[in-house]
Amino acid sequence: MLVLIGAFLILMVVGVPVAVSMFVASGLYLAIYGVAPDIIIAQRMMAGVESFPLLAVPFFILAGNLMNIAGVTGRIYAFAVALVGWMKGGLAQVNIIGSVIFSGMSGTALADAAGIGTIEIKAMKDHGYPVEAAVGVTAASATLGPIFPPSLPFVIYGMMANVSIGALFMAGIIPGVVMTVLMMITVAIFAYRKGWGSDTPFEMRRLLSASFEILVVASFPISVYVLVHLGLSLNLSVLIALAALVALDWYYDFSAVMALMTPVILIGGMTMGWFTPTEAAVAAVIWSLFLGLVRYRTMTFRTLAKASFDTIETTASVLFIVTAASVFAWLLTVSQAAQLMSDAILAITDNPLVFLILVNILLLVIGCFLDTIAAITIVVPILLPIALRLGIDPVHFGLILTLNLMIGLLHPPLGMVLFVLSRVAKLSVERTTMAILPWLVPLFLALLVITFFPIVTLWLPTQMGLIQ
Known part of the structure; x- marks a missing residue:
């Protein structure tokens, strides 16, 4: 066990990528102890x-x-500006609302930070906000991506823990709302203390227009419900309501109705049993293509090819981490490391709340050093069995695990959101780190709420019958 973990840590310290470190450490352990044939590496991958x-x-x-x-x-x-840009600290509030909406499409913190985060930082700098404030609120709001559905970390966790991914998606909604409210309160406090004003004049017409767009989106499930009760089949009701919505959007050219429909389609489709969470990802791609090629006509074959190649590159790196982590996690089990850690933790406490406090501390440290996907793949086989023995719901544990690792993305030495925003804002990593620190307060408050009040996480999936 010492060879496996020691080699991994040494390689990490000297700057070897996480996946390569796990892969080499696993190969070294197999070569020295011969616990299994060499072919086992390929099989486990x-x-x-x-x-x-x-x-x-x-x-x-x-x-x-x-x-x-x-x-x-x-x-x-533009939609978020119309909705909350008139508030004090308007563009900071826009940053948060924009991330909430965008999280319903990407499911990753990095996509949020590199996508809409780039627009938000530039806009805040142009309106006179300190660059540190722009970076801090962008980093904090980027953590919303993997909490609101859809979420790539939830997909990986669900696979590792054999937990319903649909239940995890639903479980993230209320915690995501809690995080959003805490961040908006934090912005209001900063605006009061630092004298930030509004960034767009209050215009009732713009606010009503943005509110009307929300009502238009809300009318979709209501229309489906009414049509079903009028005797139409569910499938036909959905198609009629969706066609009417698209026609309305085409006529009025709303700024964000079709974008706001993305999470509605994904969550609604999973709830009605149209598709599994995995198939929902395909539905998200089809909807994206419809918006880019048909509705907005902003997508060209050149940009489509670039998006495809970027996806191939990102997917390859994610799956390489998963394969290397699978071998590493298997060897941790074979070497009895998982059992030793389990015995050590249970020797300290058998109280579920104390265990969760220890897990939070451990994961906050791990999140600073390990990639999110690698951390989930390694940690779940070790900690989840203990959590189950102590009566902790695996869906609740998944939310705690994911939020801890999202906070880890904001910390050196390996916080990827930290490095992305450092490049976007043209700040040193040190200045970016200091800019992010105050915005960790609402994230830690949200973590405490989610940890000690399981009902925040479990109420919605329980009401929907996804968990008992």
């Missing part, structure tokens, strides 16, 4: 990616890339 839920990964990544090139991010930003 194949087993790690031979999973139907993992098909969602490339499709959600592609959907996020297509939304970016289709110009949807700009429309979301």
